[in-house]
Amino acid sequence: QVQLVQSGAEVKKPGASVKVSCKASGYTFTGYYLHWVRQAPGQGLEWMGRINPNSGVTNYTQKFQGRVTMTRDTSISTTYMELKRLRSDDTAVYYCARGRMTTDYWGQGTLVTVSS
């Protein structure tokens, strides 16, 4: 069965960076985009970007351009999302999600807390 398992919760100080991982199993890793979506406390879903695991090509929404980097390691079916220069309003649950035109299977989420 398709599974996306994310790394554990993180607490970071403002200005630091965080790197969240998402390990895929149960399907051909290179056959689907991996998207990253975040959800601030009490707020809606916000699409951040996606990576094509086959080519490594990424698309980022303009809001995060220059601060986010998505990478993948095909040997271990894992994608990574690194967000730099963290601010308090980056506190959110970060999800990875598989999909082509939109998303179907989602990871369990990773809480990133940014606090001094």
Add this chain to the structure above:
Amino acid sequence: QSALTQPASVSGSPGQSITISCTGTSSDVGDYDYVSWYQQHPGKAPKLMIYEVRNRPSGVSNRFSGSKSGNTASLTISGLQAEDEADYYCSSYTGSTTPVMFGGGTKLTVL
């Protein structure tokens, strides 16, 4: 690009039907049949309920149905049950440099 527009809340009694709308533009909802709907219970990850406007993934109850007219997609839940109480989000492919867009979410309350 603005998020897709959903009502903030809807409610219904057990056994009734409700419909949640998702309004976009001719560049997203109106131009592509790649509208999805997700159910999210508190503290949980979103769960896909409808894909490509009207298709249900395996295991999703046939009480959930989707449709689209012009720039507006809709999710209908019939025979409301207490377990349907959750937040619901729509999303659409946009074909732009931001290829995926979400709605702001709708809180469904089962009275």
